[in-house]
Every structure is written in structure tokens, then in C-alpha cells.
Amino acid sequence: MREFRRRILTAFEHAEMAEDNEKRAALLTFLIVGGGPTGVELAGAIAELARYGMDKEFRTFDPAQTRVILVQAAVQCGACGKMRDLISFPSRISSETPSHRQAECTSLWQKNRDNKYAQ
16 A cells, blocks of 8 residues: 555656646556456546645645546446446445545446447
8 A cells, every 4th residue: 555655656756747738637547357346446546536635735736627537347236327436345435435425536347248449
């Protein structure tokens, strides 16, 4: 976990020094593969840190611009018909996750049975 923290904070520090907006956007994009409990927790932690934990730490950019992309196999929620994460849990639990509710800085990319990705 210490390595995750180091890499995330280093990305924010490098984004502060980046002169190019495209490079900054790349540094502020985090890709997490796996929509299980660990992937969802990590995605939520990064999004929360960016939105609330570092809001006054940087001068050249707004940390809320951070994008967190969560990639997983697609499973449809039986309750509402939306695609859902935390597929190992019942739909009543997975429907409460931030990505199911479409958190502002978290994107959920899912791979369907045809091996195509959809957002």
C-alpha cells in the first residue's frame, strides 16, 4: 500500500510541475483494473483524496480534475438494469458503490462478453 501512496502522490507532484495541459491530464488519470472490493475501494480513495484531501495543496491545477477509470467485466444489475461493479456481492450492495451512482470523477469501463469495452 505504501507503493500505491508514493506513486499517487508523485503523480500529483509531477502534475504541479507540468507545463503542458495534456501531460498534466495524463498524470492525473489513474487506471484501475478489477471492479472487486479492492479495486472499488482504491478508486474511491483516489477520487476522495483528489476531491477533498488536496483541494488547497496545488497552485497550478485543481486536483478535482483527476480522472479515475475502473475497468472490469460487465454484469448487469438485476434491480435497475445498469451495469454494476462488485459483482461478487448481491446487487443490493453493489448498487451503493460510487461508480454505480456515477461519481463525478470516477469512470467505469466494462468489458462485455463480446470483448468490447463500454463506458
